[in-house]
Amino acid sequence: MLLLDTHAAIWLTxxxxxxxxxxxxxxxxxxxxxxxFSAVSAWEIGLLVAKGQIALAVPVRMWLDRLAEKxxxxxxxxxxxxALNSTLLPQPFVQDPADRFLVATARxxxxxxxxxxxxxxxxxxxxxxxAVKC
Numbered sequence: 001m002l003l004l005d006t007h008a009a010i011w012l013t014x015x016x017x018x019x020x021x022x023x024x025x026x027x028x029x030x031x032x033x034x035x036x037f038s039a040v041s042a043w044e045i046g047l048l049v050a051k052g053q054i055a056l057a058v059p060v061r062m063w064l065d066r067l068a069e070k071x072x073x074x075x076x077x078x079x080x081x082x083a084l085n086s087t088l089l090p091q092p093f094v095q096d097p098a099d100r101f102l103v104a105t106a107r108x109x110x111x112x113x114x115x116x117x118x119x120x121x122x123x124x125x126x127x128x129x130x131a132v133k134c
Contacts, residue, residue: 002029003106005115006041006098008134013067014057022114022134030072036111037067039077040101082108090128094119103129 002025004012011018012026029035042064048054056063068075078101086097086104093100099120106113112130113120124131 001034001036001109001111002026002132003036003038003102003109003111003113004041005102005113005117005120005134006044007116008114009037009041009067010045010054010056011134013063013070018114018134019132022132025112025132026114030070033072033074035073036105036109037073037075038102038105039075040098040105042075044098076105078105090126093123093128106130 004026008018008022010016018026026035045054045056045063046060049056049060058066067073082101082104085108086100089100089103089107093103099117102113103120103123105111106129110130112132113124114132114134115121116134120129121131121133123129
């Protein structure tokens, strides 16, 4: 399994370049039907579009539908266990709710998180989560 950080999902669908390692691992996860996209990222993307902080090539609902139709991608929900675990992450970690939910999800699933977020990559170097730099 491989979990996409919010920006990694955007870059994947918008055709933005990523590292060779991330590209290879995303391709392998898709072939195995194990590329994960969290409902938390859908929430975060919706907020970013609504605030005008990002623009997608298509309306956000269509974007999500297209992502869901891609072979090998599974959309996963946020459950109570993950929500609770996001409050119990080893410190120090950022207070951004989306990052906390995504890291908690990756930890519970024992799945690497594809990200370019410096704070999450540093958290991974400290051994608290597995990450693939994109």
